[in-house]
Amino acid sequence: xxxxxxxxxxxxxxxxxxxxxxxxxxxxxxxxxxxxxxxxxxxxxxxxxxxxxxxxxx
Amino acid sequence: xxxxxxxxxxxxxxxxxxxxxxxxxxxxxxxxxxxxxxxxxxxxxxxxxxxxxxxxxxxxxxxxxxxxxxxxxxxxxxxxxxxxxxxxxxxxxxxxxxxxxxxxxxxxxxxxxxxxxxxxxxxxxxxxxxxxxxxxxxxxxxxxxxxxxxxxxxxxxxxxxxxxxxxxxxxxxxxxxxxxxxxxxxxxxxxxxxxxxxxxxxxxxxxxxxxxxxxxxxxxxxxxxxxxxxxxxxxxxxxxxxxxxxxxxxxxxxxxxxxxxxxxxxxxxxxxxxxxxxxxxxxxxxxxxxxxxxxxxxxxxxxxxxxxxxxxxxxxxxxxxxxxxxxxxxxxxxxxxxxxxxxxxxxxxxxxxxxxxxxxxxxxxxxx
Numbered sequence: 448x449x450x451x452x453x454x455x456x457x458x459x460x461x462x463x464x465x466x467x468x469x470x471x472x473x474x475x476x477x478x479x480x481x482x483x484x485x486x487x488x489x490x491x492x493x494x495x496x497x498x499x500x501x502x503x504x505x
Numbered sequence: 506x507x508x509x510x511x512x513x514x515x516x517x518x519x520x521x522x523x524x525x526x527x528x529x530x531x532x533x534x535x536x537x538x539x540x541x542x543x544x545x546x547x548x549x550x551x552x553x554x555x556x557x558x559x560x561x562x563x564x565x566x567x568x569x570x571x572x573x574x575x576x577x578x579x580x581x582x583x584x585x586x587x588x589x590x591x592x593x594x595x596x597x598x599x600x601x602x603x604x605x606x607x608x609x610x611x612x613x614x615x616x617x618x619x620x621x622x623x624x625x626x627x628x629x630x631x632x633x634x635x636x637x638x639x640x641x642x643x644x645x646x647x648x649x650x651x652x653x654x655x656x657x658x659x660x661x662x663x664x665x666x667x668x669x670x671x672x673x674x675x676x677x678x679x680x681x682x683x684x685x686x687x688x689x690x691x692x693x694x695x696x697x698x699x700x701x702x703x704x705x706x707x708x709x710x711x712x713x714x715x716x717x718x719x720x721x722x723x724x725x726x727x728x729x730x731x732x733x734x735x736x737x738x739x740x741x742x743x744x745x746x747x748x749x750x751x752x753x754x755x756x757x758x759x760x761x762x763x764x765x766x767x768x769x770x771x772x773x774x775x776x777x778x779x780x781x782x783x784x785x786x787x788x789x790x791x792x793x794x795x796x797x798x799x800x801x802x803x804x805x806x807x808x809x810x811x812x813x814x815x816x817x818x819x820x821x822x823x824x825x826x827x828x829x830x831x832x833x834x835x836x837x838x839x840x841x842x843x844x845x846x847x848x849x850x851x852x853x854x855x856x857x858x859x860x861x862x863x864x865x866x867x868x869x870x871x872x873x
Contacts, residue, residue, distance in 0.1 A: 467660045470671060471608055473601035474589035482582050482589075489679040496793040 466492075509871040516717040519544055520826035523708065525725045525869035526762040529815070532822055533761060534841075536831035539822075541843050544831075547862040549842040555604065556669035556744055560787065561728065563588035563678040564742050565704050568693055568729070572701045581682040588678045592671045605670035606662035612643025612654050620650040668746050669789055677744065677787055677794040684796045691740060691783065691798065694730040694774075702774075703729035708870065709769055713816055715823050723815070724869045727766055730774055731783060738783035738800060739770035749788045749797040757784065757801055764811050767803045 469477070469485040512523035521528060521543070531539040541547045567584035575583070592604040616633025630650035632639065638659060647654055662670035685691075694702040708724035715721065731740040741763065747753050757763050763782045771779040781802040788795040825831045838844050846854050846861070 466672060466675070467608070467658070470603065470660060470675070471658070474586060474593060475601070477586075477589070479582060482585050485675070486581060486585060486679050489676055490683060492676070493680050493683055493793075 509868050512868055512870050514715060514717060514719055514826075516719070517826050519829065520715060520823055522715065522719050523722050523724055523870050524815075524819070525723065526765040527867060528869060529723075529765065529818060530761040532818055535834035535837050536821075536825055537833040537847065538837075538841055538843060540825075540831035541846070541858065541862075543867055545858070546864045546866040547843075547858050548865050549862060550665040551863075551865070552605070552665040552669050553744075556674060556789070559588060559591045559604075559674055560677060560744050561704075561742055562591045563674075564681070564728070564785075567678070567682060568701065568703050572693060572695075572703075577682070577686055581679065584678050584682060585675060588674055592674055603671050605666040605674075606660055606672075608658045609661050610641035610656065611638035611659050612641055612656045613638045614647035614650060614654050615652045616647075616650065618647075618650045618652040668791060669744065673789050673791065673794070677789055680794045681787060681796060691731045691733050691785065694732060694737060694777065701729070702731075705729065705773075706872065707769055707773055709772065711812075711815070713819060715819070716827075721819055723765065723769060725765060725769065727770055728785075730770065730777065730779070733783050733798070733800060736780040736800075737774070737777040738780055739766045740783045740785055741766060742785045742787065744787045744789050746789055749786050749795055749799075754784065754786075754799045754801070757782070759807075763801060764803070764807075767801075768808045768811050771803075771805075771808060 466485065466488055469481060469488075472481070510523075512521050512528075514520040514522050528539070528543045531542050563584045566587040567580050570580035570583045571577070594602050594604055596602070614630050614632035616630045618630075620628055620630040622628040630647060630652065631637075632647050632649050632654075633652065638657070641656065643654055643656060645654060646652070660672060662672070696702060705727045706724070707727065708722050710720050710722045713721050728740045728742055731738055745753070763784075767779065767782050781800060784797075784799045784801060786797045786799060788797075833847055838847060841847075846857050849857055
């Protein structure tokens with residue numbers, strides 16, 4: 448993960464499932480891999496957010 | 506969990522003897538507001554309170570797992586699981602539903618067929634506009650332009666939960682862990698017996714009594730005691746929809762919640778020479794979250810003044826309870842959730858309160 452650039456992460460984010468899909472599940476039925484996928488999606492959303500913030504600041 | 510004892514006097518059920526920053530803050534804000542919220546239990550939106558409790562629970566889990574020696578990845582996953590669990594609601598049959606919103610089946614026109622508007626000009630079908638989705642049931646073919654439609658299930662937060670909801674809760678906790686992944690500048694204090702100073706409840710008798718000789722006590726819940734640089738602070742994780750600007754933090758000095766935490770933290774952990782409050786601030790937005798650590802210093806002189814203030818307000822509370830009358834502080838009506846109620850005739854207010862507010866009593870002595 449650490450080796451990927453912000454742009455690469457953004458590209459991945461555009462291709463992946465939405466957070467909604469994970470949020471529709473009872474957490475009692477979610478295994479660690481589900482949580483890792485959810486975290487991965489949000490991690491990439493953060494990279495996108497940081498990239499946008501940097502762009503705004505010029 | 507055992508039932509919490511009553512925070513009220515044994516001699517006058519409207520005279521509070523166990524106080525926390527919420528009830529003291531309510532009284533200071535407006536005695537009538539205190540009457541409606543603390544004594545009568547009427548509550549407006551609970552969105553901020555619930556979000557705060559859930560983010561604290563997830564943050565506490567994160568701290569705890571790290572202190573147990575778990576890897577950062579495990580701590581983050583544990584915090585997310587905790588956030589998902591606390592933001593779940595189970596009915597009597599064990600059916601699960603999420604807190605703060607619901608998933609709704611919606612449809613949308615794909616807009617693939619040519620369409621002309623009422624003036625005869627080529628346009629986009631109004632049912633295909635970007636971001637426009639309509640509640641199911643919907644047609645398989647758009648009645649407006651003849652295009653195919655698509656159907657999805659979307660998350661819609663309830664009205665009071667547009668910003669602080671389950672989605673932004675999970676987002677905020679994941680991002681919070683990321684933000685401080687490599688080196689969190691805040692370290693929980695470890696007691697000599699090895700236990701971390703996190704999630705600490707206190708109830709301190711203050712050697713001040715009401716007319717029935719009952720001693721007042723001040724209670725609350727501290728996120729924890731932490732070191733930051735070479736100083737000790739009482740940490741408070743604080744989520745907000747506001748921008749984390751200088752003026753935002755300036756609003757916390759003075760601030761009854763932080764002043765109480767600081768005063769009693771400095772009394773309980775006297776040997777640590779607490780410098781003040783460390784605000785672990787989280788700005789919650791629909792599209793992102795931001796984080797700032799801000800130390801707020803408090804002096805012993807200001808702490809002594811707060812003790813005087815508390816005594817003054819307790820005397821006021823006793824006077825109101827004895828007279829069974831809590832006057833309005835009309836200067837604060839413009840920012841009060843009960844403004845519409847107080848604008849009605851006194852004889853009709855009860856009816857409007859019952860219709861417009863939920864009832865949920867706040868007990869400062871309740872375990873969280």
